[in-house]
Amino acid sequence: xxxxKDEMKSFNNFLRESRLPSSRKMSDRxxxxxxxxxxxxxxxxxxxxxxxxxxxxIRIENRMFDEIMNEIRESWGIDLLGxxxxxxxxxxISGLIDQAIAVLNAxxxxxxxxxxxxxxxxxxxxxxxxxxxQSGKTRAGAAFQNYLESFFDRLxxxxxxxxAIRPGEVLDLVFPNLKLLQERYQDxxxxxxxxxxxxxxxxxxxxxxxxxxxxxxxxxxxxxNIITASDHLDLTDAKINEIRDNHWRLVALREIAEQKNSxxxxxxxxxxxxxxxxRSGLWST
Numbered sequence: 001x002x003x004x005k006d007e008m009k010s011f012n013n014f015l016r017e018s019r020l021p022s023s024r025k026m027s028d029r030x031x032x033x034x035x036x037x038x039x040x041x042x043x044x045x046x047x048x049x050x051x052x053x054x055x056x057x058i059r060i061e062n063r064m065f066d067e068i069m070n071e072i073r074e075s076w077g078i079d080l081l082g083x084x085x086x087x088x089x090x091x092x093i094s095g096l097i098d099q100a101i102a103v104l105n106a107x108x109x110x111x112x113x114x115x116x117x118x119x120x121x122x123x124x125x126x127x128x129x130x131x132x133x134q135s136g137k138t139r140a141g142a143a144f145q146n147y148l149e150s151f152f153d154r155l156x157x158x159x160x161x162x163x164a165i166r167p168g169e170v171l172d173l174v175f176p177n178l179k180l181l182q183e184r185y186q187d188x189x190x191x192x193x194x195x196x197x198x199x200x201x202x203x204x205x206x207x208x209x210x211x212x213x214x215x216x217x218x219x220x221x222x223x224x225n226i227i228t229a230s231d232h233l234d235l236t237d238a239k240i241n242e243i244r245d246n247h248w249r250l251v252a253l254r255e256i257a258e259q260k261n262s263x264x265x266x267x268x269x270x271x272x273x274x275x276x277x278x279r280s281g282l283w284s285t
Contacts, residue, residue, distance in 0.1 A: 001091045003123055010132030015072050018079050030042035030061035043155050050268040051254040054147050058226050059131050061143050069132045076128050097121055140227055145193045176283050186213040187282040196222045197234040205246045216248045223256035240264050
């Protein structure tokens with residue numbers, strides 16, 4: 001009997017909950033590891049090297065995540081057998097592992113038992129591997145915003161996070177707050193977070209259409225293969241023009257901003273040292 005999709009999804013959630021810290025805790029640990037090696041991340045360092053610091057923290061967290069995912073792939077059977085509710089929560093998966101245990105306890109030749117166990121557990125192994133891969137994609141986006149918020153806090157930038165401007169339309173970051181965006185939207189800043197510029201960036205372009213004149217940015221890590229092995233192919237001239245034509249700009253790693261040399265793209269350093277200070281001067285009036 002094939003494993004039901006809902007059961008496989010629940011099983012992967014159980015495995016992550018048992019071994020994987022929350023996204024925020026993972027990012028905090030990565031920052032702690034960075035600071036252990038390089039020293040404290042101060043506001044002065046962020047103003048000078050924001051791009052390098054956030055890229056290094058992402059790489060550290062990627063390594064931490066991969067280590068935990070490997071642990072889960074190797075130890076899912078132990079975690080399952082240690083769950084006293086396994087037969088109720090994961091009946092098909094529990095049935096398969098019980099079959100595998102029965103094979104191991106049989107008196108057949110070792111080669112036959114090994115072949116049978118591999119075949120019995122193949123669907124579970126494939127499902128766990130696929131689930132961990134999907135989890136990695138979700139985690140990367142959350143981690144990116146975690147670092148932005150942590151570093152913006154260290155720089156004493158004012159912002160609201162995850163603000164709904166209408167039903168079904170949520171903005172990742174609003175500077176300085178939603179109240180100013182609603183009352184004087186031309187003075188506010190909107191920032192969407194997209195780790196890469198796959199098709200999902202167009203979801204950001206579709207937001208805040210009524211806020212004409214608001215400064216709008218998509219923050220991204222694309223261009224240096226930090227997120228995927230091919231994200232250096234994402235930032236095409238056509239996409240840059242599409243972003244410009246929709247009255248948005250990009251905040252990117254300094255290396256990419258300098259490489260592209262486009263008025264549509266600024267670096268994280270330019271955002272915190274120029275764009276934010278220039279706009280924040282309007283907020284007290």
